Amino acid sequence: MNKSSIVTSFFNFQISEDIEIVHVTDDSRDVRRGSLFIARQGVSSHGEDFIDHAIANGAVCVISNKKELLQIDVPFKFEKDLEEKIIPFLFKFYKLCSSDFLFFGITGTNGKTSTAFFAHQIMRKLNKQSCYIGTLGALVDDQKILTKGNTTPGIFELFDIFQSLNPNKKTYVFLEVSSHALDQNRLLNLEFFQTMLLNIQSDHLDYHLSLDNYIKAKLSILNVPSRNLPMVNIDSELININFDQNNFHEFQPLSFKDSLSSFSCKIDYISKGTSLMSINYPNIETSINISLFPKFNLENLAHAIALISNIVTAEEISILNNGMLLLPPGRCELIELDQGDVFIDFAHNPKSMQNILSSLKESYKEIILVFGCGGDRDKQKRPEMMKIATGFSKIVLFTSDNNRNEDFLSIAKDAINGYEYNNLELMESREDAIKTGLNKLNNHNVLAILGKGHETFIETAGKKILFNDRDCVLRNVRV
Numbered sequence: 001m002n003k004s005s006i007v008t009s010f011f012n013f014q015i016s017e018d019i020e021i022v023h024v025t026d027d028s029r030d031v032r033r034g035s036l037f038i039a040r041q042g043v044s045s046h047g048e049d050f051i052d053h054a055i056a057n058g059a060v061c062v063i064s065n066k067k068e069l070l071q072i073d074v075p076f077k078f079e080k081d082l083e084e085k086i087i088p089f090l091f092k093f094y095k096l097c098s099s100d101f102l103f104f105g106i107t108g109t110n111g112k113t114s115t116a117f118f119a120h121q122i123m124r125k126l127n128k129q130s131c132y133i134g135t136l137g138a139l140v141d142d143q144k145i146l147t148k149g150n151t152t153p154g155i156f157e158l159f160d161i162f163q164s165l166n167p168n169k170k171t172y173v174f175l176e177v178s179s180h181a182l183d184q185n186r187l188l189n190l191e192f193f194q195t196m197l198l199n200i201q202s203d204h205l206d207y208h209l210s211l212d213n214y215i216k217a218k219l220s221i222l223n224v225p226s227r228n229l230p231m232v233n234i235d236s237e238l239i240n241i242n243f244d245q246n247n248f249h250e251f252q253p254l255s256f257k258d259s260l261s262s263f264s265c266k267i268d269y270i271s272k273g274t275s276l277m278s279i280n281y282p283n284i285e286t287s288i289n290i291s292l293f294p295k296f297n298l299e300n301l302a303h304a305i306a307l308i309s310n311i312v313t314a315e316e317i318s319i320l321n322n323g324m325l326l327l328p329p330g331r332c333e334l335i336e337l338d339q340g341d342v343f344i345d346f347a348h349n350p351k352s353m354q355n356i357l358s359s360l361k362e363s364y365k366e367i368i369l370v371f372g373c374g375g376d377r378d379k380q381k382r383p384e385m386m387k388i389a390t391g392f393s394k395i396v397l398f399t400s401d402n403n404r405n406e407d408f409l410s411i412a413k414d415a416i417n418g419y420e421y422n423n424l425e426l427m428e429s430r431e432d433a434i435k436t437g438l439n440k441l442n443n444h445n446v447l448a449i450l451g452k453g454h455e456t457f458i459e460t461a462g463k464k465i466l467f468n469d470r471d472c473v474l475r476n477v478r479v
Contacts, residue, residue: 003093007036010089011063015075019060024093025156033058038156040065040082043184087190090159100170103190104307107177107221108198108233110352111300112151115198116174117328118304123172125319126312129165133158134176135346136328136454140164152181155188172311179204179217182224192226196307197251199236201351205378215242222251231263231306254306256299263309265302269295271363274322281306286314289322294359297332301325330453332356333470337477340441344469346453348374348401350384353450357392366445369393370433372401373411374451375460383417390421393448395440398426399433401451402459430458434472449473 004021007013022034028050031037037059039047047054048066055062061075065082079085091098104119106112113135120132120139131140133153138145138161145161147153152175153161165171177195181187200218208214219242222230234240234253255261259280268276275298277288284305292298305317327333335342343360347353353371360367369389373382389396398415400408408428416424427433437447449469457464 006092010092011077011079013077015061019075021060026154027156028054028057031057031059035059037062038082038086039063083188086155086188090155094159094162096162096167100168101173102193102311103173103175105175105177105192105195105221105224106198106307107179107182107218109201109203109349110355111198111296111303112176113328114297114300114331115303115307116176118301118325119307120174121325122304122308122312122320126316129169129171131161131171131173133161133173151176151178152186154186155190177221179214180207182220183208183217189225192224194228194231194307194310195221195224195226196231196303197221197239198233198303200238201349202381203349203378205380206376228310233303234258234261254303263306267295267298269298277302279305281309283309284314284317286317288317288320290320290325292325293332293334294356296355296359297327328454330455335470335473337441340443340445340447342447342449342473344449344453347450350381350388353385353388356448356450357388360446360448361392364444364446366394367392368395368437368440368445368447369450370397370399370437370447371450372399373415374402375404375406375411379414382411382415386415386417390423394423394445396421396424397433397437398424399430400428400458400460404459405462430467431472434469435476438473438476
């Protein structure tokens with residue numbers, strides 16, 4: 001459908017009636033025939049540097065917030081306040097009503113995916129139109145939508161996803177907000193209904209360069225436009241330290257330890273059984289009997305309920321009582337085989353590994369662990385991950401996990417860091433490592449495979465090779 005009239009009226013931009021505009025983007029690589037190209041500031045360059053590329057790909061007009069421009073062959077409009085106008089324009093372009101959308105943003109080193117996924121799942125159980133967008137891609141209601149792969153898409157990709165929604169219907173959007181997205185202001189001035197900070201642990205130092213920079217990026221969720229005060233899990237040590245140092249006051253505290261917190265939750269956990277969650281939130285006071293493993297998944301569910309507590313009732317939340325909630329694919333996935341249990345998770349930083357392994361230790365006598373460290377990423381966490389792995393596990397099979405452009409043995413050397421580990425074996429082939437782990441399985445131990453979770457490829461030497469941990473387990477099960 002030609003949307004040139006929407007562009008001309010919104011930007012007061014006179015273009016020929018013959019020009020057909022069917023698409024809008026700020027990425028010249030995404031331009032196709034009939035695209036409007038928005039040339040704006042990116043992370044390290046301005047879109048004007050890519051106008052020729054955009055036109056070659058089919059852009060039929062360009063709008064930019066930079067005046068300096070040589071003559072080009074398509075209509076051009078300078079728009080001084082372009083950044084402030086992008087989101088209202090995208091609502092108009094896609095014929096969506098901003099009042100129909102409630103955006104929920106979740107950040108934290110660990111737990112973003114499960115919290116957002118649980119909140120989306122609850123809204124679907126209540127027959128509400130809902131979107132989950134994050135590490136797993138995008139779900140529009142129950143339909144999977146492919147994304148470019150960023151945990152938090154850019155604002156143009158985000159609205160592209162919304163095309164599959166039923167218009168004129170209240171829509172709840174649950175967004176994982178990464179530290180990269182916060183640092184890059186990827187969502188511009190998008191107004192959230194509710195934001196939440198789950199925790200902060202060291203991660204992504206390859207990008208942020210220092211822990212201080214990473215912490216600042218995570219804490220910036222508190223300054224994102226939101227109709228309600230941000231919610232913060234005050235049990236996280238690094239959050240508390242930084243609040244004390246920076247005098248943050250305007251937030252809603254959530255705690256599993258402090259019963260006087262505005263949002264408090266007590267969990268009576270039973271491993272592989274039905275646990276009791278006692279929820280005491282301003283708008284919801286209730287108890288829920290539910291089975292989730294390990295314990296931190298119950299905490300993620302409590303986060304999800306807090307996130308939506310202004311839009312649901314205790315009676316509606318009661319649908320979870322003794323019911324079934326799906327875990328995100330590749331998150332805490334337990335495969336019960338005849339020869340023993342296999343546990344698959346995306347955990348790829350020290351704290352998430354510690355959470356997983358300490359939980360498994362409560363339920364199994366021994367842990368056989370398959371894990372690796374990603375190449376071209378934060379090297380500082382490698383030795384810490386190895387110490388945690390060898391400390392909790394009977395046998396550690398250190399293997400490849402997206403080596404990218406690094407040599408496997410170089411990654412392993414960083415992780416070992418000069419120590420001698422008696423329970424460690426190096427095995428470059430991830431499939432061989434999983435096979436070895438399966439051969440060591442019995443009814444007293446568990447095989448934990450960490451780091452890749454839902455991922456369907458291994459990236460090495462510039463290539464993506466099809467591979468999935470779950471698929472590998474199933475095709476190598478002893479019959």
